[in-house]
Amino acid sequence: MNQQNIFEKLSKIFHEVFTNPNIVLTASLTATDVDGWDSLTHMILIDEIETQFNIKFKLKELNKLKNVGDLLEIIELKLAS
Structure with a gap:
């Protein structure tokens, strides 16, 4: 799966998840950029x-996440291995 597909x-x-x-x-x-992104929705999102x-x-890995770019990077690594 390439980066665009991910x-x-x-x-x-x-x-x-955010019904938006x-x-x-x-x-x-x-x-902080997304309305309703709190600890509960974060866990739902990750799940x-x-x-x-x-x-x-x-x-x-989750503790290192700072933004969607970091998340994308981790997903790419996991799918490649």
């Missing part, structure tokens, strides 16, 4: 990403 799939997940089809994903997007991409995150 990004498109990730966009759909964000739209579903107007969210535009960028590499620099953070939780949905793990399910849709059939991957599992480690806690230390």
Whole structure:
């Protein structure tokens, strides 16, 4: 799966989790940029990403996330291995 496909799939997940089809994903997007992105929706988001991409995150990976670009990078690495 290439980066564009991952990004498109990730966009759909964000739209579903936050019930907002107007969210535009960028590499620099953070939780403070999205209405309703709190600790609960963050866990729902991570769970949905793990399910849709059939991957599992480690806690230390999640702690390093600063933005969507970081998330994309980790997903790419996990899918490549």
